[in-house]
Amino acid sequence: MSIRKLEIFIEVCRHLNMSKAAQSLFISQSSVSQAIASLEKDYKVCLFERLNHSLYLTDAGQDLLFLAQQVQRSLEQLDSRMRSKAGQNTLRLGACTTIGSCLIHPLLAAYRQKYPDADIIVEIGNSQNLEQKLLTAKLDLAIVQKSRFYRQLQYLPLLTDDLIVICWPGHPLAWQTVSLRQLQDEAFVAREQGSGTEALLEESFALSDLPLKTSWICSGTDAVKQAVMHQAGLAVISRFLVQRELAAGTLAAITLTERPLTRSFELAYHKDKLQDTCFRQFTAFCGSQSEAGLLRLIASKT
Secondary structure (H helix, E strand, O other): OOHHHHHHHHHHHHHOOHHHHHHHHOOOHHHHHHHHHHHHHHHOOOOEEEEOOEEEEOHHHHHHHHHHHHHHHHHHHHHHHHHHOOOOOEEEEEEEHHHHHHOHHHHHHHHHHHOOOOEEEEEEEOHHHHHHHHHOOOOOEEEEEOOOOOOOEEEEEEEEEEEEEEEOOOOOOOOOEEOHHHHOOOEEEEEOOOOHHHHHHHHHHHHOOOOOEEEEEEOOHHHHHHHHHOOOOEEEEEHHHOHHHHHHOOOEEEEEOOOOEEEEEEEEEEOOOOOOHHHHHHHHHHHHOOHHHHHHHHHHHO
16 A cells, blocks of 8 residues: 555546546556555455446445545655744634534633634535534534444443523414424524424424425524514524523524424544644543533633
């Protein structure tokens, strides 16, 4: 195995086409084919399914792609560090939308009090997209609502969150206690696909064998709150994100007679991740925070 073979493999994965990979690398298609065949022979695995003249990554191919991208990134870091003699690590941290709105800023402020030289790049997005970036080495760590189980990822429990139903103050059900079935004719303001909140809402209605009527689809919690305030529909949202609006009376809550809609946020990373100093410091810091401590950080922001 050579670094060059991994570079060729990564380029084939990018295009899922050996001819285009060869053009991009300015080498012959036969050289690309030989490199892939050599990797498959060395490791005795099939890296690509070849169906109808198209390439599809196998599970073994996905594992190799993640590790190869890490090797490539490590080489880039090595070259950059040796040239600049800068020894500081950079942590690429993802945060799902809810955490990005209520916890990430006070959490990082507390972290930087302990590690003032920490270099962290933060990306906010929905949980499913963040998990995909962990799988492809585009992020080092992410705080997510687990959207599905990925065997390649490690999940560390961090915080429990209750979701509540919200409406505008003049809605007939404002501050009432109702069953989920009584909401089946109500329109809901939903989040985009890939959002953990949206997945839980859909699951709750499906488990009760009820239809879910969607009036709006919003990317981001602020857009959801604004839509509800303007009477576009009801919404399900984290209790952390509407404490101020409920206290001010610009939004109202509806209590469900069924069990609460509860989810957990978890710190996720790839099991094969190369753990540098900043990575270990941040995971240890998060692990040292109790749930009560994290709730205090959220309260300090609101």
